[in-house]
Amino acid sequence: MNDAACQCKQRFADPDDLAPLEEILERYSGERGALIPLLQDAQEAYGYLDERVMRALAREAGYQLSQVYGVATFYTQFRLEPIGEHLIRVCHGTACHVAGAELISEEISNLLGIKDGQTTPDMKFTVESVMCVGACSLSPIMIVDDDTHGKLKPANIRRIIKKYRGGGGETEE
Numbered sequence: 229m230n231d232a233a234c235q236c237k238q239r240f241a242d243p244d245d246l247a248p249l250e251e252i253l254e255r256y257s258g259e260r261g262a263l264i265p266l267l268q269d270a271q272e273a274y275g276y277l278d279e280r281v282m283r284a285l286a287r288e289a290g291y292q293l294s295q296v297y298g299v300a301t302f303y304t305q306f307r308l309e310p311i312g313e314h315l316i317r318v319c320h321g322t323a324c325h326v327a328g329a330e331l332i333s334e335e336i337s338n339l340l341g342i343k344d345g346q347t348t349p350d351m352k353f354t355v356e357s358v359m360c361v362g363a364c365s366l367s368p369i370m371i372v373d374d375d376t377h378g379k380l381k382p383a384n385i386r387r388i389i390k391k392y393r394g395g396g397g398e399t400e401e
């Protein structure tokens with residue numbers, strides 16, 4: 229199997245390993261009111277906010293667990309479930325919307341059989357809608373992991389997804 233496109237298999241830490249969280253806590257030590265950035269960094273490290281991570285964060289940073297849960301569940305930017313190996317973010321900011329982002333999302337949904345915010349049963353892909361990511365001149369765009377794909381047409385999507393499945397299709401449109 230061609231693994232060339234799977235550069236991010238291990239991109240998230242295991243929630244049983246609290247070393248990344250300790251580094252994050254160290255970064256914000258002594259800062260009051262840093263709960264949101266703490267959670268953002270924890271999510272960046274683990275891919276989502278696992279209960280073990282939130283419990284440790286609350287204990288070590290001196291927050292009530294209910295406060296941590298309250299913030300994590302209030303803001304839509306936080307995920308409480310593991311995400312797939314590849315995160316597809318489709319921009320639905322104004323420029324991308326006007327340029328056809330809805331059609332891009334529909335095509336992804338048709339190809340993967342999942343809706344916005346869902347993960348494929350094989351844990352390969354998670355799809356999320358995001359607001360403007362600051363690359364409007366390339367609209368409509370989607371970002372897969374750290375790669376930006378711009379000026380998309382629905383017909384491009386199958387080939388891009390195939391690349392991340394490890395099935396080739398590396399040539400850009």
Ligand code: FES
Pocket residue numbers: 319320321322323324325359360361362363364365367369
């Ligand atoms: S609206 Fe999509 S990048 Fe700005």
